[in-house]
Amino acid sequence: MAGNAIALSARAAFAAALVIACVTASAQDKKPAGGAAVLPPVTVTAPRDFVEKSYRKMIRGMDLFERLHAYAPNASLRFKLLPRKRDTNMKHIELEVLGPTVDIEVPIAPDDTFALMRNQQAWDEDAIVTPNRRSRSMTWRAEIRTPGLPPRTRRLGDLRLECRVGLEAGLVSNNDSLISKMIHVFTDDPERYCSNPDAHYLFFADKPLFGVTLVAGNRRETLPVSELYAAASEDPGLPYDLPFCDCEVLVDRTYFMPLGDRSWPDDTLVEFEYMDDP
Amino acid sequence: MSVASSQFLPRLVLASAIAAGLGGCAAPARGPLVVEKPSSSVLPGGMTPQAAQSAITVGQSTRADVAAALGQATIVRFDSGYEVWVYQTAGADRRDPTELVILFAPSGVVKKTRLRLGAAVRK
Numbered sequence: 207m208a209g210n211a212i213a214l215s216a217r218a219a220f221a222a223a224l225v226i227a228c229v230t231a232s233a234q235d236k237k238p239a240g241g242a243a244v245l246p247p248v249t250v251t252a253p254r255d256f257v258e259k260s261y262r263k264m265i266r267g268m269d270l271f272e273r274l275h276a277y278a279p280n281a282s283l284r285f286k287l288l289p290r291k292r293d294t295n296m297k298h299i300e301l302e303v304l305g306p307t308v309d310i311e312v313p314i315a316p317d318d319t320f321a322l323m324r325n326q327q328a329w330d331e332d333a334i335v336t337p338n339r340r341s342r343s344m345t346w347r348a349e350i351r352t353p354g355l356p357p358r359t360r361r362l363g364d365l366r367l368e369c370r371v372g373l374e375a376g377l378v379s380n381n382d383s384l385i386s387k388m389i390h391v392f393t394d395d396p397e398r399y400c401s402n403p404d405a406h407y408l409f410f411a412d413k414p415l416f417g418v419t420l421v422a423g424n425r426r427e428t429l430p431v432s433e434l435y436a437a438a439s440e441d442p443g444l445p446y447d448l449p450f451c452d453c454e455v456l457v458d459r460t461y462f463m464p465l466g467d468r469s470w471p472d473d474t475l476v477e478f479e480y481m482d483d484p
Numbered sequence: 485m486s487v488a489s490s491q492f493l494p495r496l497v498l499a500s501a502i503a504a505g506l507g508g509c510a511a512p513a514r515g516p517l518v519v520e521k522p523s524s525s526v527l528p529g530g531m532t533p534q535a536a537q538s539a540i541t542v543g544q545s546t547r548a549d550v551a552a553a554l555g556q557a558t559i560v561r562f563d564s565g566y567e568v569w570v571y572q573t574a575g576a577d578r579r580d581p582t583e584l585v586i587l588f589a590p591s592g593v594v595k596k597t598r599l600r601l602g603a604a605v606r607k
Contacts, residue, residue, distance in 0.1 A: 292516070414564065416587050417598050428600045431560075431570050431585050432578070435517075438560045439570050442521040457517050458562045481566050481587060481595070 257344045260376055261303055261333040264322055267348065267375025270396070277367040277472055278350050284319040285377070286349040287337060288410060292455050294343045301338075305331030319349050345452035346377040347410065355475070362420070363472025365463050369400035369407040378452065403466040408436060408451075414458035417479040422471055433462045518561040525558040526574050533573060533584050537599050540586065545594045550586060557586070565590025577602050 264285070271283045289296055296318055303310040308327045312335070314320045322335065337344065348371040350364045372378065373396035399405055411418075415435075419428045431439050436453050438444045444457075453460045458481070464470055527536050531554075539553045550569065551557070557569035567588040572581050582602040589595040 414562070414566065416568075416596055417585070428598065430579075430581050430600060431568065431583060432581075435560055435568070438517060438519050439521070439558050439568070442519045444519055445517045448517060455516055458564065458566070479596075479598075481564075483596075 255341050256336050257339050257341050258334040258336040261328050261335050263376035267371045270374040271371045277363040281350045281352040281364050284321050284349040286347045287318045288345050290345045290452055290454050291343050299337045303328045303333050303335055305333035308333055348372040358478045360476040362474035366465050370396040401466045405465045406462050408453050408460050410456050411459045411478050414481040416481045418461050419477045420474050422474040436460045516563040520559040522556040525556055525571055527571050533599055536584050537597050540594055540597055542594050547592050
């Protein structure tokens, strides 16, 4: 099966990179008595080009979820895979925790979510979490949902925690590594970022959105359209920037939340009206 | 300082990257999104947002009908065929605007409308 082939390729690439590293180190150790190197330096680039996340970072995200559970006391944490390209195949994804010796399959639910197990060996080996899909074909989010909410709603406290866990777990992805580092300057402190009134963490609804309304007691407020669609209505240049956004094919599902506005309590309900609603 | 979006590159950051030779020359391409933002998408003088909403018939009004009645809108066009048109009142607060939002189905007929009243109007 093609999926298996890709998974095997991923493992082979990882193993090859490890072998190359060991051989290079070994060659550098073998020097003649005169001190001259026997072998010229060789630069090798491993042909690995798959979506991957750091296992340790994702575990740190899980740790943060436990510490901040009060935001969503009845919710559990899962992670969600989302398409980043129009042709990304979201069926039959095989997800693994992969290290030099560790290789653990992670089951994915029909809604493309999964729970990550804690494994000391994977931690020690600084493993990666990798689906059998090409890099830049997917993005990831924390998925924190309080059970029993009315249909078409989320809870603001759940979303506040998703922002923090998502950043701590390193789930945000952009194409250009240098630009990602620049962004990291702003996002390496999840608490600082997610509590900021100007935070613009991109959330993705289940379906294309027409409206989002916050409801807390008698207070009811619909978000301006500038808080939907990655602020497209404010920015005619957005289509040109989309390749740098992990919302690339989800822009009609994106919305911002007033994460740092504490006048909205964590129990605030977030109601969605979808484009295809009657 | 304004905090940058975590996933979406602020244009300033992107512009800096391009200026530094990192981004090269991005060729305009028709992607999953088109945005049209005219110099003004304010409702015609004297027309209240409620009156503007009443001028539209869901399931019947076309893009041409709406443009004729209300003028130019800010348009967000998705590759699904849906379009969102936005009109605001004169002098609207950017963070808390009064706005009329119209959703066109891929058929080109109005599917939904939404009137959002900013705090200045709600009082």
